[in-house]
Amino acid sequence: MPLDNVVFWVFAPISVASAIGMLLVRNAIHAALFLVVNFFCLAVFYLLLDAPFLFAVQIIVYAGAIMVLFLFVIMLLGVDSNVPIRERLVVQRPLAFILGAGFVAELALAIRAGVGFSTKAPAVFTANEGGNTQAVAKVLFTQYFFPFEVTSILLLVAAIAAMVLAHRKARAVTQAEIEAIAEDEAEMPMDGAGARP
Amino acid sequence: MRTPVAYYLLLSGILFMLGTVGVLTRKNALLIFMSVELQLNAVNLSLVAFSRLHDDLTGQVLAFFSMVVAAAEVVVGLAIIVAIYRRRRSVDVDDVRELRW
Numbered sequence: 001m002p003l004d005n006v007v008f009w010v011f012a013p014i015s016v017a018s019a020i021g022m023l024l025v026r027n028a029i030h031a032a033l034f035l036v037v038n039f040f041c042l043a044v045f046y047l048l049l050d051a052p053f054l055f056a057v058q059i060i061v062y063a064g065a066i067m068v069l070f071l072f073v074i075m076l077l078g079v080d081s082n083v084p085i086r087e088r089l090v091v092q093r094p095l096a097f098i099l100g101a102g103f104v105a106e107l108a109l110a111i112r113a114g115v116g117f118s119t120k121a122p123a124v125f126t127a128n129e130g131g132n133t134q135a136v137a138k139v140l141f142t143q144y145f146f147p148f149e150v151t152s153i154l155l156l157v158a159a160i161a162a163m164v165l166a167h168r169k170a171r172a173v174t175q176a177e178i179e180a181i182a183e184d185e186a187e188m189p190m191d192g193a194g195a196r197p
Numbered sequence: 198m199r200t201p202v203a204y205y206l207l208l209s210g211i212l213f214m215l216g217t218v219g220v221l222t223r224k225n226a227l228l229i230f231m232s233v234e235l236q237l238n239a240v241n242l243s244l245v246a247f248s249r250l251h252d253d254l255t256g257q258v259l260a261f262f263s264m265v266v267a268a269a270e271v272v273v274g275l276a277i278i279v280a281i282y283r284r285r286r287s288v289d290v291d292d293v294r295e296l297r298w
Contacts, residue, residue, distance in 0.1 A: 002199040012208050019215040019235055028227050035231050038212070042238050045205065049249045051257050054241075054264075061264055066234065066271050073275045074227060077282050096221035100214040107210040117203045121249045128254075136261070139254045144262075151265050158269035165276035168283070 004048050015041035028074045032067060039063040050125040053133045205246035212239035226278050226288045230271070237267045 015038050022034040043058040111117070128135050140148055212235060219232025241260040248256025282288050 005199050008200045016211055019212055023215060023219050028225060031228055031231055042242055045242055046245055049245045051245050054245060054257055054260055057264060061268060066268060069271060069275060073279060077288060093222045096218045100218045104210055104214050108207060111203050111206050115203050118201055119203060121202050122252050125249060125252060127252050135254055136257055139258050144258050147262060151262060154269050158272045162272045162276040165280050
C-alpha cells in the first residue's frame with residue numbers, strides 16, 4: 001500500500017469527523033477548535049496533492065489568522081455566557097440532512113460520470129517543475145497578474161470596511177436634532193442646566 | 198500518486214455537504230459563519246485535486262485567490278457580527294430578521 005494512500009485514509013476520516021463534530025457541539029469555542037483540526041487535515045491533503053505552497057498558506061492563513069480571528073471574536077462577545085438555549089429547528093434539521101445526503105449521492109454520480117472512480121492523476125506533476133512556489137509565482141505574476149492586483153484592492157477595502165463597521169464612534173447628532181434642541185431652548189425659559197433635554 | 202482523484206473530490210463534496218447542513222441548522226451567526234468557511238475549504242480541496250489531475254497550476258492559483266477572498270470575507274463578516282452584537286446583545290440570527298423581507 002503506497003504511503004500517500006495510507007496518509008489519505010488516516011486523515012480523511014479525521015477531517016470528516018471534525019466537520020461533524022463542528023456541527024454537533026453546542027459551544028462555539030469547541031466548534032472553532034474542531035474547525036482548526038479540519039483545516040490542518042486539508043493542509044495535509046494539499047501536501048499529498050503536490051501543493052506545498054498552499055499547504056503553508058492554509059496553515060498560516062486559515063488555521064492561523066482566520067481561526068485566531070474567530071476565537072478572538074467569540075471571546076470578545078462571550079456568546080456562551082448566558083444565552084438561553086432555544087428550541088432547535090425541528091423541521092429544518094432532518095430536512096437538511098436529507099438534502100445533504102442527496103447532494104452527496106448526486107455528486108458521487110457526477111464524479112463517476114465525469115472523472116471516474118479509478119482515474120489517477122499523472123505520476124509526475126510536471127507543472128511543478130523547478131519548485132511549486134516558483135511555479136505558482138510564475139503563473140500568478142504573469143497570467144493572473146490583473147486578478148492578483150484586484151485582490152489586493154479587495155483586501156484593502158475589506159480592512160477599511162472592518163474598521164468602519166467595528167469602530168465604536170460617538171453617536172452622530174443629526175442637524176434635525178440640533179435644531180430641535182435649539183427650538184426647545186428657545187421655547188422654554190432657561191432655568192438651569194437640568195432643563196436641557 | 199496512487200490515490201484516485203475521485204476520492205479527494207468525494208471528500209470535498211462530503212465536507213461541503215456538512216458545511217451546508219451547518220448553515221441550514223445552526224442559529225448562532227458565528228457558527229453559521231464557520232460552516233461557510235468549511236464550505237469554502239471544501240471547494241478549495243476540489244480545486245487543488247483538479248489541478249493535480251490535469252497537471253495544471255491554474256487550480257492552485259484559483260484556490261489561492263479563494264483563500265484571499267475568504268480572508269476578506271471573514272474580516273467583514275466578523276465586523277458585521279460584532280456590530281450587530283453591540284446593538285442587540287445577541288448573535289442569534291432569529292433576532293435579526295428585519296432584513297428578511
